[in-house]
Amino acid sequence: MSEVELTRERVEDALFRAGYWLLFGIVMLPIVVVFATSFQQGEYLTFPPEGVSLRWYAQFFASAEWLSAVRDSVVIGVGAAVLSTALGVTGSLAVQRSDSTLARVLPPVILLPLLLPPVVIGLTLLIYFNRVGFGSTYLTIVIAHALWATPLVFFVMQSVFARFDWDLRDAGMDLGARPSRVFYHVVLPNVRSGVVISAVVAFIVSLQEFIMALFLKSYEVQTVPVLAWTSLQSSLTPLVSVVSAFLVGVSILGVLVSAALMNIEWLAEQL
Amino acid sequence: MSESTFAWLGERIKRRDAGSVFLIAPLAAFELVFFVVPFLILVRMSLNANADPGFYQPAWTLEAYRAVLASGLYRDLVVFSFELGVIATVIAVSLALFYAYAAYRATGLRKSLLLFSIILPLLTTLVVKTYAWRPLLAPNGVLNDVLVGAGLIGSPIQFAPGIVGTVIGQVYIVFPYAVLSIYSVLSTLDWDTVEAARDLGASRPRSFLEVVVPEALPGIAVATVVSFAWSVGAYAAPSQLGSGAQTTFAMEIESLMLTQFDYPTGAAFSLLMLAAMLVVSLGVMRLLTGSIGGVEGV
16 A cells, blocks of 8 residues: 555544544534533523522422423323333234234334324324313323334334244244233243333333424423423523433433343343 | 145134234224324314314315415425425435444444434433524524634624524434434444455445445435424424524414414415425435436446
8 A cells, every 4th residue: 555545544534533523522512501501500591601500400399380390291201101112012013923914004104103294293183182072181192102102112122023033932832821921921031121122212202202292282281391392482591401401311311220120130130 | 625725724824823913903093093083184174164263164175275375475484394304304314324334333432422422312302402502503602602713703693593503403303313224224234345345446435435325225215204304394493593584384383273273274284295295205215216226227
């Protein structure tokens, strides 16, 4: 290799590295802003923040409005996670083992909500629920979020089930066990981490989603992102940074807890 | 009936567990009741007549469609939404291809950091992703301080509220999803293939364009479709980081539905927009597959 080529390769390498570290910095920047400004002192959001204080955290934990939004978000997130995991896991299992027309038509249909602008889904469900007179706001938002989370669970489980050795299940069936017992004792232990990851993803998707929740909110029930949005309409308050930092924190915690659970399981299996 | 037919039937009956019908039923019912039926009701709603204020008259009329199509304001909104969709998608997907490739090539701590930077924004709500840019892009914000300080610009530029802020915000929203779609495909690519091309004398940019990019095409296609669908429907970025000139169709829908309670017009506008998006997406797909065919033909 000639001297010129070597120099050129070195320049290319340097540019490549500079390029992705620059992008890395830009991607992280807003998250840094959120955490930094949550500790600021002044009334208005400034970056870099002036002064350090916990006053916005104190205000957050003293606010009945925000705390009830946190409760609503958690209730809806858990509901959406349970519903979409149940639907996604059973549906994926069925599609995996069946070649009926329904099993072929269903996957593209459940993918569709992810490809529509959320505003359109929000408006569609708003008209629908007004029409059929669905009482509970909790339930309507859970259903809306499940429309998004179910395809994610479904496709994660498709790849998990694809790696599962179905002869094991057939062996269980041949030995005379009922399908439910076979699922519980043979299939589930092998795909448990996939189910846990799916449920965590569904919970986080619901926790962060805001446009459908905005369309379907009621006076009594509104999620954290919706309340953050409405309070931002009036002023750029550091309180929203506290709430955002809190949301990011909860999500990271969710990921860590599920990772830890799975690792403990793995450890237990090794012992 | 021959013996083999019976054997085939028996095999089918043994293989197909009756349980799979019960397993698939809940999901199918859910999609039917909460997705397919609501959509049919949306179509029906678009055919009702609008009666002010905030009521609709049951009817079978195309009045709402006519109102949307005749409105110059709506035409401007649609044009702007598509422009934003195309610009944000092109920027996001190109940057994502580069970033996904960097993550694919990196090892150890560097790889973890790059992937972490993609996961973290996914755990952050839309509201945060857009509002955190405001102190950075405002006329008295950090970016302007840096640019003026470095002497690159004489006086501060208003990045946000404005078109620059809107595009940055929207690219930031779809970027992680685009990176993940491309990365998931790239991660199955065997590096030896690229090495082989280089051993045969291909330069590094050439081996990237002719080996890596074709391999990543399925991921690039998914990234493009998702980024485009979400950017045409952009709501949070233009309302947080845009000025009045950056009004998108999604913002107008929100106002029609939640402020003006004009359901028929909102429904008709959405359906027209979906039809337009479908046509454009199919056109893009055709273009992409056409160009792939061309490359293969060479």
